[in-house]
Amino acid sequence: MHYHWNWSIFWDLTPEGTGTYLHTLLVGLLWTIATGLAAWIIALVLGSILGVLRTVPRRWVAAIGNVYVEIFRNIPLLVQMFLWYFVIPELLPRGMGDWIKQMRPPWASFVPAVLCLGFFTAARVAEQVRAGIQALPSGQRMAGTALGLTLPQTYRYVLLPVVFRIILPPLTSEFLNILKNSSVALTIGVVELTAAARAMQEFSFQVFEAFTAATLIYIAMNICVVFAMRWVEHRVAVPGFIGPAVASGGH
Amino acid sequence: MFGHFDYAEILNNLPYLMKVGMTFTLTLTALVVVGGVIFGTLLAMMRLSSIKPLSIAATSYINLMRSVPLVLVIFWFYFLVPYIGAWITGADQPVKVGAFLSSVITFTMFEAAYYAEIMRAGIQSVARGQVWAGYALGLNYWQTMGKIVLPQAFRNMVPILLTQTIVMFQDTSLVYVLSITDFLGAASKVAERDGRLVEMYLFVAVVYFVMCIAGSYAVRRLQRRIAIIR
Numbered sequence: 001m002h003y004h005w006n007w008s009i010f011w012d013l014t015p016e017g018t019g020t021y022l023h024t025l026l027v028g029l030l031w032t033i034a035t036g037l038a039a040w041i042i043a044l045v046l047g048s049i050l051g052v053l054r055t056v057p058r059r060w061v062a063a064i065g066n067v068y069v070e071i072f073r074n075i076p077l078l079v080q081m082f083l084w085y086f087v088i089p090e091l092l093p094r095g096m097g098d099w100i101k102q103m104r105p106p107w108a109s110f111v112p113a114v115l116c117l118g119f120f121t122a123a124r125v126a127e128q129v130r131a132g133i134q135a136l137p138s139g140q141r142m143a144g145t146a147l148g149l150t151l152p153q154t155y156r157y158v159l160l161p162v163v164f165r166i167i168l169p170p171l172t173s174e175f176l177n178i179l180k181n182s183s184v185a186l187t188i189g190v191v192e193l194t195a196a197a198r199a200m201q202e203f204s205f206q207v208f209e210a211f212t213a214a215t216l217i218y219i220a221m222n223i224c225v226v227f228a229m230r231w232v233e234h235r236v237a238v239p240g241f242i243g244p245a246v247a248s249g250g251h
Numbered sequence: 252m253f254g255h256f257d258y259a260e261i262l263n264n265l266p267y268l269m270k271v272g273m274t275f276t277l278t279l280t281a282l283v284v285v286g287g288v289i290f291g292t293l294l295a296m297m298r299l300s301s302i303k304p305l306s307i308a309a310t311s312y313i314n315l316m317r318s319v320p321l322v323l324v325i326f327w328f329y330f331l332v333p334y335i336g337a338w339i340t341g342a343d344q345p346v347k348v349g350a351f352l353s354s355v356i357t358f359t360m361f362e363a364a365y366y367a368e369i370m371r372a373g374i375q376s377v378a379r380g381q382v383w384a385g386y387a388l389g390l391n392y393w394q395t396m397g398k399i400v401l402p403q404a405f406r407n408m409v410p411i412l413l414t415q416t417i418v419m420f421q422d423t424s425l426v427y428v429l430s431i432t433d434f435l436g437a438a439s440k441v442a443e444r445d446g447r448l449v450e451m452y453l454f455v456a457v458v459y460f461v462m463c464i465a466g467s468y469a470v471r472r473l474q475r476r477i478a479i480i481r
Binding site for chain 1: 315318319320321322323326327330331334421422424425427428435439442448449452453455456459460463464467
């Protein structure tokens with residue numbers, strides 16, 4: 001086989017003249033993180049609201065949350081990406097659509113990508129929040145009511161503080177998913193990490209070095225997030241209530 | 252808003268979208284389910300094996316696949332498969348592999364990691380006493396696995412395996428990045444040729460939605476029917 005390895009390629013300058021290939025990859029990493037974090041804010045806020053709605057004792061309110069989750073979980077992410085990028089500006093009133101289409105280069109694809117990932121992941125966060133609330137003993141909700149708290153107060157002071165602690169591990173993996181899924185945004189022109197590796201491969205012909213570097217960066221990112229979240233879990237654990245000892249459950 | 256919506260555009264291209272695009276998507280999905288579940292089960296068995304190197308190898312493979320995005324894996328295999336082909340056949344030049352075969356290999360390798368975790372849970376859900384009973388009867392590892400543990404593991408995990416398959420069915424749309432004509436690829440080619448992005452992408456979304464909703468509804472019914480009462 002005739003593949004010429006050249007690991008020093010990362011220190012070569014790109015033909016675009018913007019710096020080394022390593023620099024290209026790191027800029028890609030920054031876009032991955034920026035897209036992921038921005039989308040995560042939408043996902044967390046919207047997902048929590050929807051998740052709560054799905055457990056409210058009003059049929060039609062719960063139905064809104066359920067319909068949202070079914071829609072966003074049953075359409076492929078890539079198709080949703082195209083809907084946000086190509087279709088929505090056409091369906092909006094003309095002035096607004098034109099304004100969106102005329103945004104300057106990175107933003108014209110960054111904004112739809114963030115909205116798409118945010119709304120997509122919100123459905124998955126909603127599912128976790130609902131499961132978390134339903135996993136609580138029903139006595140918690142009753143105790144809140146018995147104390148004379150209103151329904152919003154019961155959620156705010158009794159249920160949610162515990163729920164968010166329980167669902168930290170699944171939320172961590174949803175956050176990792178949003179970072180990985182941000183690579184789908186390359187189809188609408190966001191030059192995130194995978195796109196940067198692809199660009200490096202096209203300019204330098206060093207396919208495997210480029211993809212190896214991207215893979216290692218993704219793994220490192222995963223490890224950092226997992227460790228950070230483990231620390232957070234440890235910090236917010238309620239002593240004697242939720243912890244590794246309970247989670248692993250003996251019998 | 253929908254004043255210019257051209258239904259005829261969808262109707263006229265329906266045969267092409269279904270015959271070329273949907274056939275590709277469904278064939279790919281079907282092959283990957285079979286390949287992915289078989290390879291995934293083997294990975295799960297390796298991961299649970301008491302032979303350390305096997306279990307380490309399987310665990311690293313699964314963790315690697317699960318920590319990188321599918322898009323990157325698609326690119327990896329697209330470039331890697333020709334070299335592996337050359338290595339296997341001993342050719343000097345990278346072997347030319349068709350788009351279809353390349354995507355079957357990519358998705359099988361990728362989804363196997365996800366199926367493996369499901370099968371691992373399935374194998375672990377079978378009571379240990381069952382394994383001991385198998386060995387006590389004089390069965391060897393493969394007989395115990397094949398005749399006692401795996402049938403029960405599969406039965407326990409069928410709903411989750413099918414749900415994962417619906418997710419995978421949606422993920423196959425990502426072959427778009429290799430300009431392959433799957434269902435989405437076909438629609439996007441028509442959309443760009445005719446300048447009818449709105450009609451095409453909305454139609455694709457509706458078709459995927461209906462198929463996946465129907466699929467998850469069927470899974471839920473099946474789950475109720477085959478649940479083992481303990």
